[in-house]
Amino acid sequence: MSTPTGSGQQLDLFDLRTGRKADSISLETSGEWKNVCGIALVPRGNDAHSMLVSTSVVAQPAEGIHPAYGTLTFRAHDAMTGSLIWKKDVDKDSEEWASSCEGATAKELNLSATSDGAYALVSPGLESYVVSLADGSLRKVPDSTIILDRWLGVPQEDSEHINPVSVDIEAPDSGKKLGTVSDQVTEAGFEFGSIATYRDLLVVLNGQDAQGESAVKGYSLPSGKPAWSLRHSDFANSGYLVTMDMDAATATAIVYDNGGGSIGALAAVDIMSGKIRWEIDGSDDFCGTAGGRVYLRVNSQLAVLDTKTKKQLRFDSSDTECPHVFPGALMYTGETSEDITNTYQYRIAAP
Numbered sequence: 001m002s003t004p005t006g007s008g009q010q011l012d013l014f015d016l017r018t019g020r021k022a023d024s025i026s027l028e029t030s031g032e033w034k035n036v037c038g039i040a041l042v043p044r045g046n047d048a049h050s051m052l053v054s055t056s057v058v059a060q061p062a063e064g065i066h067p068a069y070g071t072l073t074f075r076a077h078d079a080m081t082g083s084l085i086w087k088k089d090v091d092k093d094s095e096e097w098a099s100s101c102e103g104a105t106a107k108e109l110n111l112s113a114t115s116d117g118a119y120a121l122v123s124p125g126l127e128s129y130v131v132s133l134a135d136g137s138l139r140k141v142p143d144s145t146i147i148l149d150r151w152l153g154v155p156q157e158d159s160e161h162i163n164p165v166s167v168d169i170e171a172p173d174s175g176k177k178l179g180t181v182s183d184q185v186t187e188a189g190f191e192f193g194s195i196a197t198y199r200d201l202l203v204v205l206n207g208q209d210a211q212g213e214s215a216v217k218g219y220s221l222p223s224g225k226p227a228w229s230l231r232h233s234d235f236a237n238s239g240y241l242v243t244m245d246m247d248a249a250t251a252t253a254i255v256y257d258n259g260g261g262s263i264g265a266l267a268a269v270d271i272m273s274g275k276i277r278w279e280i281d282g283s284d285d286f287c288g289t290a291g292g293r294v295y296l297r298v299n300s301q302l303a304v305l306d307t308k309t310k311k312q313l314r315f316d317s318s319d320t321e322c323p324h325v326f327p328g329a330l331m332y333t334g335e336t337s338e339d340i341t342n343t344y345q346y347r348i349a350a351p
Contacts, residue, residue, distance in 0.1 A: 011039060011052075013079065025082060032075065032084055037101030038109050041079060042133065044117030050079040051133060053111060055104040055124060057097045070097030072104060072124055074136060088136035096125050110187075112147045115197070119172040121147050130172050139175065146187045149197040151178065151222045155186055169222045179224035183207050183217065193243035196253065198271045201227060203253055205244045216244075216255060218274050228274030232257075235267040235279045247289040249327070250307045252277065254294055256286035266296060268307060278310040288325030291351055295325055304351075323349065 011025040011033075025033060035056040042051045054077070059070035071092045076085040091097060097104075103125035113120040113133070120131045121141070128145055129138045130152060146153045146167075152175075153167040167185040169178045183204050189195035194205040200221045207217035209229045218227040236257040244255045251272055257265045266286055267279040287295035287302070293313065294305040302316045302323075323330035332347040 023082070032077070037104040038106035040106050040109060040111040042111065042113045042117065042120060044113075044133065048117065049081070051085065051117075052077040052079050053120060053122075053131075053133075055101070055109060057101050057104060059098055059100075060093075062098075067095055068098035069093045069095050070099070072097050074122070074131065076133065076136060086136035088131075088138065090124065090129070090138065091127075114147055114150045114172060115199075116150050118150070121145060121152070132173070139173075141175070144186075146185070146190070148185070148202055149200065149221055153181070153185055155184075156180075167224075169224055171222075178222035181219050181224040183219070193245060196244055196246045197221070198246050198248065198251065198253075201271055203244070203246075203271065205255060206232075216253075216269065216274070218271070230269060230274050230276070235276060236265055243286065245286070245289045245325075246271070247292065247294075247307050249290070249292045252289070252307045254286065254289045254307070256283070258285075266294075268294070268310070277308065280305075280310065285322055287322035290325050290327045293351055295323065295330070297322060 012021055013023045014021055033054070035058050037055045037057055039052055039054045042053055044051055054075045056073045056075065057070050058073070060068060062068040072090045072094070074088045074090055077083065078085060109122050109124055111120055111122050118133060120133055122129055122131055123143065128141050128143045130141050130145070131138055141152065142154055144155045146155070148169060152170045152172050154170060155167045166180055166182045168180050170176060171178060181202060185195055185202070185204065196203050202219040202221055204217045204219070207215055209215040209217070209231060214232040216230045216232070218229070219225065220227045244253055246253055251270065253269045253271050255267050255269060264283040265279065265281050266283050268277040269275070270277055283296045283298045284300065285297040287297065289295065289307060292307045294307050296303055296305070304313045304315065305311065306313055321332065323332050328351060330349040330351055332349065334345045334347070
């Protein structure tokens with residue numbers, strides 16, 4: 001999917017399985033897409049079609065002593081049919097949206113959705129909202145709110161700590177508090193692979209156990225009660241884990257320690273029990289996991305392992321770069337530069 005950066009743009013939809021263009025939408029000629037600022041693709045549960053959630057700003061210029069103002073609107077379209085599902089004015093006649101889309105582009109919107117595809121968290125401008133993807137109804141939430149599987153997490157600040165020390169778990173529809181996790185759970189943690197969710201579990205990569213030892217920790221959702229704890233010293237070389245990725249197909253978390261300049265280590269952890277399935281030393285880099293496969297660079301080659309057994313399924317001596325790992329496909333990114341313009345090319349490969 002391509003997103004607009006100016007006038008005269010079009011939205012291209014691609015099938016990740018084949019790399020072929022599935023559809024194109026003109027963002028200039030279609031009335032429903034005019035004044036669009038940003039677009040995000042949202043998967044939905046229960047085999048429902050994915051959804052395209054977009055923002056648009058219609059501005060009214062200043063008239064004499066009356067300042068300029070604008071209206072921010074959310075729209076949701078069926079990604080397969082292109083039909084409009086709902087439209088919602090978020091902020092009407094506001095000076096914040098008087099002149100541009102600043103604060104409402106896809107990157108700035110920072111949209112994330114619950115695992116069941118029922119709600120989305122969006123942050124246009126200076127506000128954050130939880131949105132019902134069924135009808136577009138909105139509820140304002142604190143700026144630091146994050147998605148935790150099917151629930152919301154509101155990190156609690158502490159004046160004595162730079163980072164939040166706990167997170168309250170809330171129902172997305174009502175905001176009712178359902179539990180608390182006493183650990184640093186933030187949006188940055190998801191971005192850097194130090195926090196992940198799977199079904200009714202939250203996994204924190206660099207937590208502490210009851211004895212103060214560094215540990216991978218599992219918490220039950222939405223209660224926030226500790227489910228299991230696994231010390232880093234049981235498998236890591238440097239004692240500090242760098243990143244983690246989840247394989248939903250096998251309920252496995254792959255945790256990676258780059259060795260702190262020494263030998264890297266990789267371990268497969270059963271998400272439900274917190275027990276180690278297998279581990280390996282000597283990896284150069286961890287690329288990701290999906291569909292029952294683990295992708296890593298070792299000896300300057302790409303190796304593909306079975307997530308449950310560690311059996312090597314294949315290796316590629318010519319593949320020295322980490323691909324982006326998706327369920328059912330790998331994507332490689334190439335970049336060419338000409339003058340001041342960078343062109344990106346994407347290659348889709350079978351897993």
